Amino acid sequence: MHFIVCLKPVPKPGAVKVDPETHTLRRESAELILNPPDLYALEMAVALKEKHGGKVTALMMGPPNAADLLREAYALGADEMVLLSDRAFAGSDTLATSYVLSQAIRKLEPYDLVLMGKASIDGETAQVGPETAAWLKQPSLTQVKALWPEDGLWVAVRFFEGFEEEVEFRGPAVITVEPEVNEPRPPSLKRMLAVRALEPRVLSAEDLDCNLEKTGLAGSPTQVLGVFTPSYDREREVLTGEAEEVVEKLVSLLRTRGLI
Amino acid sequence: MGGFWIYGQWQEGRFHPVVYELLSVARRLKPALKEKIVVVVLGPEDRREEARELLRYGAEEVLFFVHPDLGYFRDDLYSEVLSEAVAERKPAVFLFGATAEGQALAPRVAGALGLGLTAHCTAFEVDEEGRLLQIRPSFGENIMARIVSKTRPQMATVKPGVFSKAEPVDEPEGVLEEVKLAAVPGSALRRRVVRTLPRKESPLSRARVVVAGGRGLLRRENFDQLFELAELLGGAVGATRPVCHLGWISEDHMIGVSGETVSPKLYIGFGISGALQHTVGIEGAEVVVAVNSDPEAPLMKRADIAVVGDATRILPLLIRRIRELKG
Ligand SMILES: Cc1cc2nc3c(=O)[nH]c(=O)nc-3n(C[C@H](O)[C@H](O)[C@H](O)COP(=O)(O)OP(=O)(O)OC[C@H]3O[C@@H](n4cnc5c(N)ncnc54)[C@H](O)[C@@H]3O)c2cc1C
Numbered sequence: 001m002h003f004i005v006c007l008k009p010v011p012k013p014g015a016v017k018v019d020p021e022t023h024t025l026r027r028e029s030a031e032l033i034l035n036p037p038d039l040y041a042l043e044m045a046v047a048l049k050e051k052h053g054g055k056v057t058a059l060m061m062g063p064p065n066a067a068d069l070l071r072e073a074y075a076l077g078a079d080e081m082v083l084l085s086d087r088a089f090a091g092s093d094t095l096a097t098s099y100v101l102s103q104a105i106r107k108l109e110p111y112d113l114v115l116m117g118k119a120s121i122d123g124e125t126a127q128v129g130p131e132t133a134a135w136l137k138q139p140s141l142t143q144v145k146a147l148w149p150e151d152g153l154w155v156a157v158r159f160f161e162g163f164e165e166e167v168e169f170r171g172p173a174v175i176t177v178e179p180e181v182n183e184p185r186p187p188s189l190k191r192m193l194a195v196r197a198l199e200p201r202v203l204s205a206e207d208l209d210c211n212l213e214k215t216g217l218a219g220s221p222t223q224v225l226g227v228f229t230p231s232y233d234r235e236r237e238v239l240t241g242e243a244e245e246v247v248e249k250l251v252s253l254l255r256t257r258g259l260i
Numbered sequence: 261m262g263g264f265w266i267y268g269q270w271q272e273g274r275f276h277p278v279v280y281e282l283l284s285v286a287r288r289l290k291p292a293l294k295e296k297i298v299v300v301v302l303g304p305e306d307r308r309e310e311a312r313e314l315l316r317y318g319a320e321e322v323l324f325f326v327h328p329d330l331g332y333f334r335d336d337l338y339s340e341v342l343s344e345a346v347a348e349r350k351p352a353v354f355l356f357g358a359t360a361e362g363q364a365l366a367p368r369v370a371g372a373l374g375l376g377l378t379a380h381c382t383a384f385e386v387d388e389e390g391r392l393l394q395i396r397p398s399f400g401e402n403i404m405a406r407i408v409s410k411t412r413p414q415m416a417t418v419k420p421g422v423f424s425k426a427e428p429v430d431e432p433e434g435v436l437e438e439v440k441l442a443a444v445p446g447s448a449l450r451r452r453v454v455r456t457l458p459r460k461e462s463p464l465s466r467a468r469v470v471v472a473g474g475r476g477l478l479r480r481e482n483f484d485q486l487f488e489l490a491e492l493l494g495g496a497v498g499a500t501r502p503v504c505h506l507g508w509i510s511e512d513h514m515i516g517v518s519g520e521t522v523s524p525k526l527y528i529g530f531g532i533s534g535a536l537q538h539t540v541g542i543e544g545a546e547v548v549v550a551v552n553s554d555p556e557a558p559l560m561k562r563a564d565i566a567v568v569g570d571a572t573r574i575l576p577l578l579i580r581r582i583r584e585l586k587g
C-alpha cells in the first residue's frame with residue numbers, strides 16, 4: 001500500500017514575522033518545524049504500513065531549507081521524501097497550496113490514501129485537506145481518529161460535535177487526522193543515520209505541470225488587505241500598590257458593581 | 261442571482277445554533293450589502309416545517325434542496341449539491357459555521373469552484389466598494405487581518421459562539437423555496453454506525469464568572485488555586501493555550517480562537533498577556549479584570565480593572581479575602 005502524508009513546514013511558535021508590504025508571513029526569517037498536528041497523520045500512516053505493508057511518502061510544499069524537515073519525517077518512519085519548491089509557489093493561500101499538492105499527488109500515483117494533519121498551527125484553517133480532495137475529485141474525511149482496511153474497503157471513525165461516525169469507503173481518498181489520537185514515535189537513530197546519505201526529491205512548478213495562474217499570489221483568491229491591532233478606548237481603573245492593598249481595592253470595586 | 265447565503269447546518273433534527281448566529285450577522289450587514297438573506301438547507305422533505313422556521317429569524321428565503329438521500333451529511337454528496345447550486349445561482353456571499361461539518365464542507369465547495377475561503381472569522385465589515393471584509397486573528401502575534409476575496413461568492417467560515425443569535429422578527433416576510441432534486445450524485449461514503457458522545461458542553465460557555473490563568477501563574481500549583489476561586493464565585497476555570505499545552509489543565513478549558521468563547525458578567529485573567537487569539541474568546545465579557553505584573557500587557561489595556569502586581573501573590577490573597585467576606 002502507498003500512503004502519502006502531507007507535512008507543512010511552520011515557523012517555530014514565537015518566531016513569526018509579518019512582511020509589512022505583502023502582509024504575508026516571512027517564512028525565511030523564522031526557524032521552521034514540522035507542523036505538530038501532522039505528526040499524528042504521519043504516525044497513523046507509518047503504523048498502517050507496518051501492519052499491512054507498503055510505503056509512506058512524505059510530501060511537503062516549502063522553501064528549499066525545509067528539506068531537513070523531510071529528513072526528520074524519514075527518521076519518524078517515512079520512506080520517500082518529496083519537496084515541492086518553487087518561487088512560483090510563494091504567497092499561496094489554501095486554494096493555491098492545495099492545487100500544488102494535488103498536482104504532486106497525481107504524479108505520485110498509484111496511492112491508496114493521502115493523510116494530512118487537522119490544521120496547521122500558523123494558518124489554522126483546516127482547509128487544505130478537503131480542498132486537495134476537491135481538486136483530485138476524491139472523497140475526503142476530516143477529523144479521523146481511527147482507520148483500518150476491511151474487505152478491500154477502508155473504515156474510518158471520525159468526530160463531529162456530539163457524535164462520532166464509522167464510515168466505509170473505497171480509496172483513494174484524502175483523510176485529515178485528529179490530533180492526539182495516537183502517540184507519535186520518537187525518531188529512530190538508525191533512520192537518522194541512513195537519511196544522511198539521502199536527498200529529498202525536489203519538484204518545481206514545471207515538473208508538476210502547474211498552471212502558473214493557479215499558484216502563488218496569482219492563484220490565491222484571498223488577499224490580505226491589511227492588519228491592525230484593535231484598540232480599546234475605554235475607561236479603566238488601574239490598581240497599584242502592595243498586594244494586600246490592591247486585593248482590598250479590587251474586592252471593594254467588585255462588590256460595588258455587584259459582581260461578588 | 262446574488263444573495264447572502266448561509267449554510268443551514270442540521271443538528272439532531274433542528275438547526276445548529278451557529279445558523280441563528282449567521283442570521284444575525286447577515287441582518288446586521290444587510291443595510292450595507294443589500295443582499296437577500298438566504299439560508300440553504302439540504303434534506304429529505306419531511307424536514308420542511310423545521311426549515312420554514314428559519315423565516316421567523318429573518319431569513320428572506322429558505323432555499324431547501326430536497327432528496328431522500330440527503331438525510332445525513334456526506335462530504336462529497338453535500339458539496340456537489342452546493343457547488344452546483346452556487347454555480348447556477350451565483351450568490352454574492354456564502355457563510356458557514358466553523359463546526360466540524362462546516363469545516364469539512366466549505367473547503368470542498370471552495371476547492372471544487374476555485375473560490376477563496378477565509379477561516380474562522382470573528383468580525384465583518386463592508387467597504388465602499390461593497391466588498392465583504394473578512395476579519396480574523398492572524399499569524400501568532402497580536403494582529404487582526406482584514407481579508408477580501410477576489411472570487412464570488414465571498415466565502416468564509418465563522419466561529420460558533422462569537423456572534424449573538426438572531427432574534428425572531430415580528431412579521432416574517434420570507435419564502436420557502438423548495439427544490440426537488442430528481443437525482444443526486446452518488447457518495448463514496450457509507451455510514452455504518454453513529455455513536456453519540458457524552459456531551460462535552462463546556463461549563464465555560466455559560467458561566468457567569470470565568471477565572472482564567474496564563475503562563476504568568478508560573479507553576480501548576482498556582483494555577484490549581486483557580487479552582488478554589490471559581491468555586492467561591494460560582495464560576496468556571498479558563499486557560500490560555502500555552503498552559504493547556506504545558507498540561508496544567510485539559511484543552512476543553514482553553515479560551516480563544518482554538519478554544520471556547522465565553523460571555524460572563526465577570527472575567528478575571530491572572531498572568532495572561534492578552535494575545536488576540538485569547539481575547540477574541542472574551543469579547544462578550546461584561547467586566548474584564550486583568551492581573552499582571554506588566555502594566556503594558558495587552559490584556560491590561562483592554563481591561564476594565566487592571567491590577568498591577570504578582571498574580572501568584574494576589575490570587576491566594578483574593579481567595580482568602582472573599583472567603584472571609586462569605587463567612
Ligand atoms: C494559530 C494560533 C492559535 C492560537 N489559539 C489560542 C487560543 O485559542 N487561546 C489562547 O489563549 N492562545 C492561543 N494562541 C496563543 C496566543 O497567541 C498566545 O501565545 C497565548 O494566549 C499567550 O498565553 P499566556 O498569556 O498564558 O502567556 P504569555 O504570553 O507568556 O503571557 C504571560 C503573561 O504573564 C505576565 N506575568 C509573568 N509573570 C507574572 C506574575 N508573576 N504575575 C502576574 N503576571 C505575570 C507577563 O507579563 C505576561 O503578560 C494561539 C496562537 C496561534 C498561533
Ligand SMILES: Nc1ncnc2c1ncn2[C@@H]1O[C@H](COP(=O)(O)O)[C@@H](O)[C@H]1O
Nearest residue numbers: 006007061116117119120125126127128
Ligand atoms: N505547504 C504544505 N505542504 C504540505 N502539507 C500542507 C501544506 N500546507 C498545509 N498542508 C497540510 O494541510 C493540513 C491543514 O493545513 P491548514 O489548512 O493550513 O490548516 C496540514 O496539517 C498539512 O497536513
